[in-house]
Amino acid sequence: MVSKVMKTILLGLGNPILRDDGVGWQVVQAIEEHFGKNLPPEIEIDCFPLGGISLMERLIGYDRAILVDAIQTKQSPPGTISRLTLDDLPSIHANAIHDAALKDALEFGRKLGAELPQEIVIYAIEAVDLWEFDEKLSPQLETSVMPAARAVLAEIDNWRNS
Amino acid sequence: MQRLSIDPITRLEGHGKIEIFLNEDGNVANTYFQIPELRGFERFCVGRPVEEMPLLTNRICGVCPEAHHMAAAKAADAVYHVDPPRPAKLLRELLYSGFYFTDHTTHFYALGGPDFVMGPDAPVAERNILGVIHKVGLEIGGKVIQARKYGHTIVEYIGGRKVHPCTSIPGGLTKGITEEQRQEIEKMGHWAIEFAQFTLNLFNEIVLGNKAYVDLILGDIYTHRTYSIGLVDENNKVNFYDGNVSVVSPDGERIGKYAPSEYTDWIAEHVEPWTYLKFPYLKKVGWKGFVDGKDSGVYFATPLSRLNAADGMATPRAQEEYEKFYSVLGGKPVHQRLAIHWARLIELLYAAERIVELATDPEITSDNFHKIPTETPTEGVGIVEAPRGTLTHHYKTDERGVVTMANLIVGTTNNYAPISMSINKAATSLIKGGTVVTEPMLNMVEMAFRAYDPCFGCATHSLPGQMPLEVTIRDADGNLVEVLKQYC
Numbered sequence: 149m150v151s152k153v154m155k156t157i158l159l160g161l162g163n164p165i166l167r168d169d170g171v172g173w174q175v176v177q178a179i180e181e182h183f184g185k186n187l188p189p190e191i192e193i194d195c196f197p198l199g200g201i202s203l204m205e206r207l208i209g210y211d212r213a214i215l216v217d218a219i220q221t222k223q224s225p226p227g228t229i230s231r232l233t234l235d236d237l238p239s240i241h242a243n244a245i246h247d248a249a250l251k252d253a254l255e256f257g258r259k260l261g262a263e264l265p266q267e268i269v270i271y272a273i274e275a276v277d278l279w280e281f282d283e284k285l286s287p288q289l290e291t292s293v294m295p296a297a298r299a300v301l302a303e304i305d306n307w308r309n310s
Numbered sequence: 311m312q313r314l315s316i317d318p319i320t321r322l323e324g325h326g327k328i329e330i331f332l333n334e335d336g337n338v339a340n341t342y343f344q345i346p347e348l349r350g351f352e353r354f355c356v357g358r359p360v361e362e363m364p365l366l367t368n369r370i371c372g373v374c375p376e377a378h379h380m381a382a383a384k385a386a387d388a389v390y391h392v393d394p395p396r397p398a399k400l401l402r403e404l405l406y407s408g409f410y411f412t413d414h415t416t417h418f419y420a421l422g423g424p425d426f427v428m429g430p431d432a433p434v435a436e437r438n439i440l441g442v443i444h445k446v447g448l449e450i451g452g453k454v455i456q457a458r459k460y461g462h463t464i465v466e467y468i469g470g471r472k473v474h475p476c477t478s479i480p481g482g483l484t485k486g487i488t489e490e491q492r493q494e495i496e497k498m499g500h501w502a503i504e505f506a507q508f509t510l511n512l513f514n515e516i517v518l519g520n521k522a523y524v525d526l527i528l529g530d531i532y533t534h535r536t537y538s539i540g541l542v543d544e545n546n547k548v549n550f551y552d553g554n555v556s557v558v559s560p561d562g563e564r565i566g567k568y569a570p571s572e573y574t575d576w577i578a579e580h581v582e583p584w585t586y587l588k589f590p591y592l593k594k595v596g597w598k599g600f601v602d603g604k605d606s607g608v609y610f611a612t613p614l615s616r617l618n619a620a621d622g623m624a625t626p627r628a629q630e631e632y633e634k635f636y637s638v639l640g641g642k643p644v645h646q647r648l649a650i651h652w653a654r655l656i657e658l659l660y661a662a663e664r665i666v667e668l669a670t671d672p673e674i675t676s677d678n679f680h681k682i683p684t685e686t687p688t689e690g691v692g693i694v695e696a697p698r699g700t701l702t703h704h705y706k707t708d709e710r711g712v713v714t715m716a717n718l719i720v721g722t723t724n725n726y727a728p729i730s731m732s733i734n735k736a737a738t739s740l741i742k743g744g745t746v747v748t749e750p751m752l753n754m755v756e757m758a759f760r761a762y763d764p765c766f767g768c769a770t771h772s773l774p775g776q777m778p779l780e781v782t783i784r785d786a787d788g789n790l791v792e793v794l795k796q797y798c
Contacts, residue, residue, distance in 0.1 A: 201458070
């Protein structure tokens, strides 16, 4: 019996010209550049600048999703990589663009019958500066890009082997 | 002195913070609305070719990239002294109308609408889009998604991408649309008109049909008599993409109109020690502090101010709604800030009608969508109406077209002074000596600025580490009396 191919999306979130907010983009770009050829075809890689309802709409049609984004808890050293699920985020207001929080937006989409990922994992990297226009990351985050990329790849391997 | 702090504000882009200081009698002594400043944008732009600006500036913000794309493109046209051919202007405006349709729809159903649909007293957890569809029906949720899809499709057909359009360049666009795409857009436009009318009817039923809401809108708490500004066409009708900025006094008298290149003659910026952000005001009137009236240069730039600053709407159905609006609210201009929500829906209908008008213009599929610039680039200003207010981009370049100066006045910045005033007035009206500060009361304070749809977001996609609403109350000696938290 052939098992169903799980369609997976890997999204780098954030604003690529706002210093550390661009870390999600840089991680997925690094994955594409260094490991893209070896990734299975059911995995789509993209960068996305929006949250909320727009992000929910982007996730339609996939079984699984990995999001890579900046986070600012001010409780971990800069560059710390955390693996989170939606339950780790506050239920409202979090990740809001000008509409709804991601968790609410997903619930909204599901109520409307949208096919949304059953499994969403978020790799978050502790940021230093999210308020200065620059395409470069803070030095403390630059060294986190490849480790975060490898963590994401390990997650994908894990999924494929499970 | 007691101190109340709402930090950061629920459902507000970015991390704004309101602080309310109470005196020893428990009345409001002062309020401060603080916004973190995004730094270094001018430095970031200097040294880049001006034709990159429409691509670069639309990355400033994830909420209205199309507005920055258009203002930057118009400023770049001006820098190169090139007037794009008519089909290019039509296409840009069509893209922009599709964007407006999406943005205003999303605002009403997800951000501003919940205050009315659910009511200001509803628990915070219900004042969101899930609460709205629970109350008005799942079918409407589907329509909201459909409306967004249509708007995004129009943006994609003309702008090349669903998010962050990339086709506007000095002198016009890099591409046009096919007849097939035109037909599809026309169909979407007709659907959009029906949807906008449906939304206005919903607003009529839920808000205007409820005396308590009408009283709230018309009440003094949310009223400010300031100047209104907005872009108008040659007939003084509201226009989002092109024209001159009309300035109307609190009495409804038009004191003038300015072309984009004249903006520095009209707008100046006031500095306060407690915030990095500056407060724009009307230079010809002068800064007199955070006060209402004809002698105060404070102005606002929102859907309501756009209606106030114009003589009407350029499309028939929106014009009917415009007349009804002023008839119900007692004539022009309207100063009740909660009426911004209603004005936004009239603009929603206008955007929908404009989609059909533009899609049926015989020149919309013309391949004459670009004029090659031939003059030496120097300096230029571009102005469009962003959903959240008048958006001005100003660039200077060297003779190669490389940017040497960039200045932006974004939609929300225009409204910094009036938002601060509205927060102060709502807090002063609602929080009196001896009253217990409750969540619905704080939401009523928040409603004062939510009507403006303020947006300070750029870093907003990063995940916040903790929950945004915390109210701290301190006694006159600074001792902590009580902390109210939600989702902390």
